[in-house]
Amino acid sequence: MAKSKKKEEKPEKAEKVKKASQKAAGPDKASKAGIDDKAMKFMREYLNTASPVGFENSGQKVWIDYIKPFADEIMTDPYGTAVAIINPGQPFKVVIEAHADEISWFVNYITDLGLIYLKRNGGVDHQIAPSKRVLIHGKKGIVKGVFGWPAIHTRMGTADQKEPIPKVDNLWLDVGARNKKEVEELGIHIGAVVTYEEGIDELAYDFMIARAFDNRIGGFMIAETARQLKEEKVKLPYSLYVVNAVQEEIGLRGAEMIARRIKPDVAIVTDVTHDTTTPLINKNIEGDIACGKGPSLAYAPAVHNKLLALIEKVAAEEKIPVQWRALSRSTGTDTDSFAYANDGCPSVLISIPLRYMHTTVEMLHKSDIINTIALMVASLKALTPETNLSYFE
Ligand SMILES: [Zn+2]
Numbered sequence: 001m002a003k004s005k006k007k008e009e010k011p012e013k014a015e016k017v018k019k020a021s022q023k024a025a026g027p028d029k030a031s032k033a034g035i036d037d038k039a040m041k042f043m044r045e046y047l048n049t050a051s052p053v054g055f056e057n058s059g060q061k062v063w064i065d066y067i068k069p070f071a072d073e074i075m076t077d078p079y080g081t082a083v084a085i086i087n088p089g090q091p092f093k094v095v096i097e098a099h100a101d102e103i104s105w106f107v108n109y110i111t112d113l114g115l116i117y118l119k120r121n122g123g124v125d126h127q128i129a130p131s132k133r134v135l136i137h138g139k140k141g142i143v144k145g146v147f148g149w150p151a152i153h154t155r156m157g158t159a160d161q162k163e164p165i166p167k168v169d170n171l172w173l174d175v176g177a178r179n180k181k182e183v184e185e186l187g188i189h190i191g192a193v194v195t196y197e198e199g200i201d202e203l204a205y206d207f208m209i210a211r212a213f214d215n216r217i218g219g220f221m222i223a224e225t226a227r228q229l230k231e232e233k234v235k236l237p238y239s240l241y242v243v244n245a246v247q248e249e250i251g252l253r254g255a256e257m258i259a260r261r262i263k264p265d266v267a268i269v270t271d272v273t274h275d276t277t278t279p280l281i282n283k284n285i286e287g288d289i290a291c292g293k294g295p296s297l298a299y300a301p302a303v304h305n306k307l308l309a310l311i312e313k314v315a316a317e318e319k320i321p322v323q324w325r326a327l328s329r330s331t332g333t334d335t336d337s338f339a340y341a342n343d344g345c346p347s348v349l350i351s352i353p354l355r356y357m358h359t360t361v362e363m364l365h366k367s368d369i370i371n372t373i374a375l376m377v378a379s380l381k382a383l384t385p386e387t388n389l390s391y392f393e
Contacts, residue, residue, distance in 0.1 A: 001214055001271050001357065002249050002332050003123030035366060039227075042066045043220050047200040047210045050135060052104035052193040053122045056080050056246045059100055059216065063244050067223045070230040071242065081258045084226055084242040092238035092385035095267040096225060096376055097255060097334055098218025099248030102211070103358055105194040107136065107173075110184070114177035116145070118168065121193060122249030125358045126166050132360065133197040134173060140187025145175040145194070198360040206366040207291070213354055213362040214272045219244045221270055221352070221369060225376045237384050238265075248334055255334035259341035266307065266346050266389070267338035268379060270372060272362075273298075273325060273351035287325050289353050292365040294321030295372040296351040300331045302339040304346035306389045311348055314378045320371050323353070346389045350375060 035043070046066070051059030060082045064074055071084035082100070103122035110116050116136075120126075130149035135142045149155075149171075155164055164170060173194065177183040200210040210216075226242050241262050246254035248271075259267070273296045276286040289296050297311060315322045330336055331349055339347040352372050355363040 001273065001351075002252060003358070035224075035369065039220075039224055042223070043217075044200050046220060047212065047216050050104075050137065050195040051100055051102050051212070051216070052137070052195055053101040053247055053249045055137065055193050056100045059102075059219075060244065060246075063100065063219050063223060067226055067242065070223070070226040077258055077261060079254060079257060080246045081254045082244045083258065083262070084223075086226060086229065086240040086242065087236050088239050090237075090239040090385075093241060093262060093264045093266075094236075094238050094380065094383060095241045095243050095259075095262060095264040095269075095338065096222050096380070097243040097245060097267060097269045097338065098222050099215045099246070099254065099271065099334055100219055100244045101246050101249050101254070102195065102214070102216070103249050105134075107188060107190055107192040107194065110180050110188070110190070111172075112180055114175070114179045114183050115148070116173040116175065116183065116188070118171065118173065118194060120168060123358055126168050126171060128359050129171050130166050134194050135197055136173070136175065136186075136188055136192055136194050138187035138192045139189060143175055143186045143188055144197075145173045148172055148174040196360045203363070207363055208366065209361045209363045211360045211362065213364055214357055215248065215270075217272065217352060217354075217364065217369065218270045221373050221376065224373045225380070228373065228377045229380065234381060236380065240380065245334055252334050252337040255337035256341050259338045259345065263342055264338065264345055265385075266383065266387075267335070268311075268348055268350065268376060269333055269335040269338060270350045270352065270376065271333040271335075272354040272357060272364075274357060275353045275355045275363075278355055289323050289325060291353045291355060291363070292367055293323055293353070295368060295375055296323045296325050296353060298325040298327045298331060298349050298351065300327035300335070300349070301329065302331055302336045303327075303348055304339070304389060306391065307346045307348045310382060310387065311350065311375065311379050314382050315375055318374060318378045320375050320378070322375075325351070 049059045067084045073085040075083040103124040105118040108119040129147045198211045275291045277290045335349040
């Protein structure tokens with residue numbers, strides 16, 4: 001999910017949030033299915049492959065390798081968006097989509113003492129940076145580094161001196177080099193991208209954590225959707241384009257490009273949304289969404305009401321729990337790109353609840369992954385070229 005450019009309203013007062021229940025919603029029909037070993041192996045490999053905005057090709061290769069057996073054709077575009085096409089050549093075209101890129105940093109300035117200052121590449125969080133380990137993707141391969149930060153002993157000059165707050169302009173990387181030449185000899189250059197090191201891990205009660213679940217969990221879910229359609233030998237009455245788009249985090253750009261190329265008739269987009277049950281989030285502003293209670297559907301002008309009603313009906317029929325959000329002029333997701341890129345493409349957003357977005361410990365619940373896939377599969381089965389999406393009939 002892209003960070004809105006607009007300055008967000010400050011919550012007046014942090015709402016006192018009750019301790020979020022550890023117990024997720026009980027297992028329903030879909031979540032009993034589980035995620036098998038083959039899928040988990042792919043999820044781990046995909047999540048642990050860095051795919052910084054603008055440099056997504058490593059992750060895309062992992063994704064293409066996995067989805068290839070479930071598709072009839074693979075297509076890529078000039079900036080690296082990958083598309084798996086099922087039942088190609090039909091006049092009616094449906095897209096299911098996720099974004100492949102992850103937030104990262106750019107090397108911006110190397111000091112004479114060999115320290116590195118950065119620029120953001122997407123909405124990467126400066127507050128969590130100090131003491132994080134990073135990977136710098138340089139010309140000679142990956143170089144390890146750390147975000148340095150003054151020790152607790154040294155950063156308080158006098159008793160009344162305020163502690164420094166991490167900001168882009170006071171955060172630096174240390175790679176062990178002691179001058180600019182040593183940095184450059186490692187293959188590090190201005191414009192090299194930097195990602196955090198942390199990968200995927202599992203917590204108790206079916207929770208998982210990872211860097212960049214936003215939105216590689218989306219890439220995982222659309223690939224698993226394609227796999228289920230293949231394994232169930234579903235014959236679709238339209239061409240399905242399974243799209244893993246680049247460059248979402250800097251303004252929904254990859255989706256904009258590929259929407260124009262495909263010109264779909266319908267787009268079903270999946271991304272992450274905020275679990276709002278942890279402290280310091282104001283439900284008055286962010287709404288009420290919890291991990292483990294199913295995918296989230298949203299109302300927004302870009303979301304097509306009749307398509308949304310179809311998804312809601314499918315969810316009810318399949319007994320898939322859903323949670324509701326209201327979004328306004330921007331959904332902050334590729335839904336906007338698909339809705340508005342051409343001459344109006346009915347689009348809908350199915351989001352998976354996530355805690356701690358844009359940190360290295362993005363956290364989600366397995367049952368939501370399974371239910372989101374189930375909702376996409378069932379919706380694709382329900383949709384036909386004859387589905388009436390007119391607002392006036
Ligand atoms: Zn995001």
